[in-house]
Amino acid sequence: MAGGFFFFRRVIEYFPKVLSKLPVTLNIVLVSIGIAVILATAIAAIRIKKLPVLSQLAATYVSFVRGTPILVQLFLVYYGMPLLITFFAGKNITSEWNKLIFVYIAYGLNEAGFLSEHIRAAILSVPSGQSEAGYSVGLTGVQTFFRIVLPQASRVLIPGFSTMLVGLLPATSLAYMLGVTDMMGKVKAIGTVTFHTLEGYFCAAVIFVLASFVLERIFIRLSEQLNYERKIKGA
Structure with missing residues (x-):
């Protein structure tokens, strides 16, 4: 294909x-x-247990993350975190940080807000009778959670988690706004030198589609495997 x-x-x-x-x-x-898995699990636990104050703060955090664009959050982390650290630590220890660190934090915080709701819904989907059965045979709360609740909740969580992960892949295209040389950053660099950007964007689109397809197939396979094991155990 050729053209002007x-x-x-x-x-x-x-x-x-x-x-x-x-x-x-x-x-x-x-x-x-x-980062999101660790933070989201903590948020989900706080909201499920309905801990005073912390539960309200967690709910506010989730609402904020879900209601603001990721681009806004990127800039809030990039410009706001150094100010907060300077205020509490007395000096800016982020001045020598790689810009990728801010990207990790921003996307981690963003995904945690969404993932926490998936985790909370997955855990609450397990009937309370399952936990009571664990307690009745002498399991502790931790043992009951990891041996009974978590395996069942994981099957509910995987579809939502896979959708989030696949969606995160193209969402990272905004990282170049902070000066990170990822795929989109490379496209921008090529365009700056050659004054041709359409071909670069086409390349990025193809790669994103193929990578997303591979991720989708991995999670479909994982979901099928879990359902198969469930059928075997139930047989």
């Missing part, structure tokens, strides 16, 4: 360059989701 604004030979030339930054994008996804 789009040449396929440029696609062939730019594709390896854009693809070389896929590990940066995947790294953002993995680290951010790791």
Whole structure:
């Protein structure tokens, strides 16, 4: 395909360059989701237990995260966190931080707000009788949760979690706004040098679609495996 604004030979030339930054994008996804899982679990536990004050704060946090654009949150973390740390620590220890750290934190905080609701719903979907059965055979609260509640809640959680993870992949395209050279950052750099951006965006779109497809297939396979094991145990 050729034309005044789009040449396929440029696609062939730019594709390896854009693809070389896929590990940066995947790294953002993995680290951010790791932060989100830890924070979301704590938020979900606080809201399920209805701890005074903390439960209200957690609900406010979730509402804020779900009601503001991720781009706004990126800039709030990037510009606001140094001010907070300086206020409490007396000095700005973030001045030498890699910009990726701010991206990890911003996306981690964002995903935690959404994931906490999925985790809370998954845990509450397990009938209370399951926990009572665990207590009746002498299991502690922790043992009951990990042996009885968590396995059942995981099956409910996986579809929502997979949707979030797949959605996070293209959402990381905004990381370049903080100066991170991920795939979109590479496209911008190519455009600055060559004055041709359409081919770069096309390359990024293809890579995002393929990567999202692979992630979807992994979670579909995982869900099928869990359902199969459930049927075997129930047989």
